[in-house]
Amino acid sequence: MPVEKKGSLEGQVIIITGGGTGLGSAMAFRLAEEGADIVVAARRLAPLEETAAGVRKRGRKALVVPTDVTDTGQVNRLIEKTLGEMGKIDVFINNAGIVRGDRPKTLWDITDQDWRVGIDVNLSGAFYCSRAVSKYFAERKSGKIILVASGEGFRGQRNSFMYNTAKAGVVNLTRVMALTLAEFNIRVNCIVPGFVDTYDLQPEATQKLMASTRATWRLFLPVGHMGKPDDIAYLALFLCSDASDYITGGYFVSDGGGLTGGFATTGYAPVVSLMEGLP
């Protein structure tokens, strides 16, 4: 295969949950540009339609399936509808998630219901979707499942209970799924984004929250700036493409060095001479 063909997604059908906004839409556009037909699934119809329009503008087919990933019935319908309309599925990207709902709550204000919703959307949904699509992949003896965790899945953050807990779960869900499904020629990998500036791809309420936290995030970014949506979209492209056929159970971090540092804030650069240090 010529090098320039490697990584092309010509004719593939890829489902992206949480595909209406943020990283989901960025992935949809990038993968469409590489030749994939895209199915976007999320709860709200309007953003999905926008992403679909962007995919069609790039000359690819798009299908919109409003879906709540925490509802198994709706997840099954997403798979059926995709197979009905597109004929097949090659890759399933579990991208749906919510950072902290609209109003972050303190520990003692978090209700059982809040906890369940946070874990459901960020972790259980990925399980329901992967379970459903893997049945089809197993029969077909091929397929790729991609999960999207977060650097937060490897570290703690004050008051971020459901998100950080669920994302840590996603990393290990990837491993269990990869081992379980390897014999069916199904590859399961995990994308770990750091702080990515998806401002332009977000609804207004989320934009406000993002603007207020940008300055803080810089402190944890060795490269000194947030990631671009395409930084993650290209990682998705790699994991969708046949370039990653022998890769499974792995997690792939694109975070501007965030997880590599984390012993001091960005910019901290001590100078200690050997004369001072020696005994």
Next chain:
Amino acid sequence: MTAKAFLVKDKIALIAGDSKLWTKPAAVALVEAGADVAIAAKDTPRLAEATEAVRKTGRKVLAIPTDVTKAAQVKTAVRRVVAEYGRIDILVNAGDVHFFQPFLKIRNAEWNKVMDYNFNSALSFCRAAGKQMLKQKKGRIINIVSGLSERGMVNGATYCVAMGSVLQLTRVLALEWAMKGITVNAVGTGWFAEADRPIDEAVARYIPVKRYGEPDEIGSLVVYLASDVTEFTTGQLMFVDGGVMAHA
């Protein structure tokens, strides 16, 4: 006050390596938990101070002036401990020399010195004392490392590589000697107050508990890993860091 289960009564501990921070607290914590100790480090007032602190507790202490960067001297030091006490139950590698410079400014001589003090000394002591522990079919090796054994930091090339090497040595020896009665673990450290350096307030704010640690605070974990209850714990890195490694 050490819980009874963690006591290391009459065990022989060797605290090895040059460190501004860890030698005295490790030695004092172990004697307070019932051990007799030997300290192998360069012949400096620091060695004298650590020795004196132990002597005050009434337990036995042996100061062995050693250039820990010379393998032959390390061997001699270990032989001396065995000659004096009959065995070595616990080895604590405490070597920790700080050195931070922009990568391209680091001279070979500096690189090698830092590796010698922070890594090769631990390597030599693991060799010499490990041999003795294999004979005994029992032993505890505790390597004190920085969080920079796992994380990177600007200007930290030499230091991070040396500490990372100690951590990997910990894991390898834990596996090699797993069936031989020897456990090998690492105590990970975060930001600790040094008597001769001011506290950096920005760093202090970054630490979840909002303060630097006091070197004494590593003592209890060293004792725990030295005790008989940790027979099933090996190859591990455990932190005393005020939460630094937990957050972003």
